[in-house]
Amino acid sequence: KNNDIGFIWLVLLGELMIVTGKTATDFVRRWLLLHISMRINISLVSDFFIKLLKLPMSFFDTKLMGDLLQRISDHSRIQSFLTNQALGVLFLSFSFIILGIVLFIYDKLIFCVLILGSIIYGLWISIFLKKRKILDYELFEQQAKNQNRTYQFITSMQEIKLQDCEQRRRWEWEDTQADLFVIQMKALKLQQTQEAGSIFINEVKNIIITVLAATAVINGHMTLGAMLAVQYIIGQLNSPIDQFMSLIYSFQDVKISLERINEIHDGKNEESNGDQVRNFKGEKTLSIDKVDFKYNPHALSNTLEGISFNIPRGKVTAIVGASGSGKTTLIKLMLGYYPVMSGKITIAGRNINEYNLKWWRRHCGVVLQDGVIFSESIARNIAVDDGDIDTERLEQAARIANIHDYVMSLPLKYNTLIGQDGVGLSQGQKQRILIARAVYKNPDFIFLDEATNALDAKNERAIVENLDDFYKGRTVVVVAHRLSTVKNADQIIVLDGGRVVETGNHTSLIDKKGAYYNLVKNQLELGN
Known part of the structure; x- marks a missing residue:
């Protein structure tokens, strides 16, 4: 009896060790998975941001915020696949091979039925891959629109309330949700069709195996214990097979996500070659020579046409003109936001295309109308x-x-x-x-685009006086409407309809009584 009690204690100790071992293994596995997944995720998204920061300025004019956020969320698919699913399938593959060998030894016919059933299951799943891909792209596009609409809705709430357009804005948001729901319903229908077929194939396979095993027992080719063992093995093998099949879909999802992420990674960098210069060759002047430009290559007319003038070092050059005459566009071209269509922009004796643009902007002090406060x-x-x-x-x-x-x-x-x-x-x-x-x-170069238009007269006067000292020895370009900002400029360029119509200083341009004179006259009449 003492021996019996000792055996019971041994069994209990064995069970306790199994439970402890399983808990410890699970603890370590989850810790490792979190550690690995975080490292992979940070690495993937960090590489994505590094690439985004290398793309040209013009790229961010065309991409919606929702689109970029959706691409970032695509990284979580890849991370999940590389950590959870890939590792899980690795463990399952090992158990599938072992149990498959055991089943093959028990009954070769049943093993062949299992393999055949699994192949049919795999073929059934492959039928849906193309439709899933189309729907995934539709869903991605709609989710990007939804994210963009939601972001705009939340960030412009005060303006919406102020302008009394709550209902229209809310309906627009609800329309986006409805479009998203339609695509999600399509995806659900496709998934349900695939699942119904999968269940049918698996059940037919299991019934055939049960019939074969039962027949083998009746005919005396298999013991009842062997039949129960076969049924248990089949049950254990069904889980890895399901996992393998879901891995096919996960692999497709990851492939699609990688395609979308690679659209960004394959984009041309702002600095595409390593031999771009990082020094000024001559006098720090700017020259615009017969520059043509338009934002949309298919637009009928140019935004800027035949623009030519020089911006000397140590002088203040003001660019004036009515709204929409191309002043801000000209500043952005000088900062390398966009390549010119024809003509050239020369900085210190070199074409802007020869410079490393990041290095060039490092030498520019810039205030734009849409400057960002962090x-x-x-x-x-x-x-x-x-x-x-x-x-x-x-x-x-x-x-x-x-x-x-x-x-x-x-x-x-x-x-x-x-x-x-x-x-x-x-x-x-x-x-x-x-x-x-x-x-x-x-900086060596200063670009101010309506930098003082929100200031009161007292502050503006004080800043303009302070800046006059700061400008000494620097190349300065000022875009402004106010007469007080531009009248002391060494050179004034007057733009109208994307063309230079006048050049001179305040006194000479007033004497001409042309476009500049009319701009000034209108301001004075308005009391500005």
């Missing part, structure tokens, strides 16, 4: 580059932009955090931070 501290919004903050330069830039006193009045001073898109700041304060950012770079 959701971080005021200091980091001014000193946005990758280096450490130079506090002396930071304060000097803030003083030139006439925002230092305001910042010092805040409890956290330069460490004050700004909300998304500069929430909590006035338009004038945002513009002053953007001007301080351009000054902080200590």
Whole structure:
């Protein structure tokens, strides 16, 4: 009896060890999976962002935010496949081979039926692959639209309420959801058809195997115990077979995701060759020579046509003209946003195409109309580059932009955090931070596009006076409507309908009584 109790204790200890071992294995497996999946995910998405940052500026004019976010979510499919499914199938393959060999030894006919049934199952699944691919692309496109619409809806809520267009905007969002639902229903119908066929094939296979095993028992070719063992093995083999079949679909999903991600990775880099120059050959001047440009290559008329003028170093060149005359487009061409259609832009004696554009922009202090305020501290919004903050330069830039006193009045001073898109700041304060950012770079070239249009007269006068000192020895291009900003410029370029119609200084252009004179006259009549 003592021996019997000892045996029971041994069995219990064995079970306890099995449970402990299983728990420990599961713990380690899950920890490893999380560790591996996080590393893979960070690596994949990081590579995606690295590639995005290398793409030309024009790429971001055409891509919806929803589209890019959907492509990022595609990475999770790949990560899931590489970690969970691929590793899971690896373990299942091992058990499938072992159990398959055992079944083959028991009964070769039943083994052949199992393999044949699995092949038919696989062929049935392959029928749906093409339709699934088409639907996946439709679903991706619709989800991108939905994500974009939702983002716009949430971020423009105040404007929607202000303009009283809640119902229309909500209906537009609901229409997008309805379109998404239609595609999801198509996908569900396809999945249900495939599943119904799969269940039928599997059940027929299992019935045939049961009949064969039962017949073998009746005829005395197999014992009842062997039949039960065969049934158990078939049950154990069905799970890996299902997993293998679902792996086919997962593999297709991953292939589609990789195709979409590769559309970005295959895009042409802004810097496509390594021999682009990183130095200025001569005097730091800008020259525009017979430049033609249009955003849409199929548009009937050019946005800019036959533009030619020089921008000398150490001088201030102002570009003026009515709205839509091409002033901002011209600035963006000089910054390398887009390649010109014909003609050339020369910087310090070299064609802009010869420069490394990242290096070129590093030498430009730029304030654009749609300049972005980041959701971080005021200091980091001014000193946005990758280096450490130079506090002396930071304060000097803030003083030139006439925002230092305001910042010092805040409890956290330069460490004050700004909300998304500069929430909590006035338009004038945002513009002053953007001007301080351009000054902080200590650039050789300065481009200001309506940089002071949101400022009151007092602030504008103070900033213009401060900038006059800062401009010395630099090449400056100013786009502005206000007479006060442009009248002291060394050279004024007047654009009209994408063409240069006049060039001169304030006095000579007023004497001409042409396009510039009319612009000034209209301003004075309006009281600006």
